[in-house]
Amino acid sequence: MIDIENITKQFPGKVAVRDLTLQVNDGKIFGFLGPNGAGKSTTIKMMTGILPIDQGRITINGSDMAKQPLETKQKIGYVPDRSDVFLRLKGIEYLNYIADVYHVPTEIRKEKINDLTRSFGIQDALNDHILTYSHGMRQKIVVCGVLLHDPEVWILDEPLTGLDPKSSFTLKEMMREHAKKGKTVFFSTHVLEVVEQLCDEVAIINNGQLEFLGDMAEMKRQFKDDENLEKVFLELTQHE
Structure with a gap:
């Protein structure tokens, strides 16, 4: 569970x-939207x-980020919004580095690296430097590294x-499977159709403040049934 106070x-x-x-409760895919x-x-x-x-508190599965950062x-x-990191490393060097940071045992990491890179179609590029990767390939190697542990x-x-x-389909399926296991997925996106297809709950933020929090059923109760998420989003975020 993610608790932001x-x-x-x-x-x-x-x-x-x-x-x-x-x-954000366990077993949920939570969409975080805003301009x-x-x-x-x-x-x-x-x-x-x-x-x-500056103020407030964030706890993740009972651990306080400010007081227990490593735990x-x-x-x-965490997949950041930019994937241009560790560009001078080869793909396999980057994945092994991430596995070392999170203490993933050798045999487990080999299996995970093989499975994840094949799922995203980058297994043949692991001996190339990330600097030579396209933007999409860099995003894939970062996602693989994040999921290793x-x-x-x-x-x-x-x-x-x-x-x-x-x-994209592969990652969305992974997100669904992760939530089905009773774990948590929190993601921001500009792709409103994905939110409608994927999310159990949605928060819309504008100018640093919460404008809406709830599931799709609650959203429909608050707005016209025939309005899609794009219309709701524009209505909530049009004011300054």
Whole structure:
């Protein structure tokens, strides 16, 4: 479970996230939506310990990110919104490095690397430097690295960006399977159709504040039944 309690993050001249409270239960795929600059990535960076929290508290499966950062980070798998990392490493070097960080045993990592890279169609590029990869391939290698230690909670920032249709389908199926196991998937996206197809619950954030929180049934109760998520999203985020 992800428990976000009254978090605030301020930068010079701007409050990026203001008094945000969310709870994401186990076994759920949770969609996090908002226009550019709404505070999505800032929230995710606080959830993953990249940015300190100015006020409030974030706990993940009972561990406090501020007080128990290493313990908490062991429980999460994080796909950032940018995949241009460790470009001078070969694909296999990067995956082994991530496996070392998370103490994945040798035999388990070999099997996981084989299965994951075949699922995303990059098994033949593992001896190439990531610098030579296309954007989509870089995204795939990052996703493979994130899933190597089988984290309980997936935190994915625009994870489908750059993926080809087959790989996008594969990742969405993995997200569904992860939730079916009683674990948690939290992801931000601009692809509203994916949210309608995939998510159990949705939060819409705008100007750092929560505009909507609930499932699709609740959304339909609050808005006209014939309105799709795009119309709701535009209505909620059109004001400044």
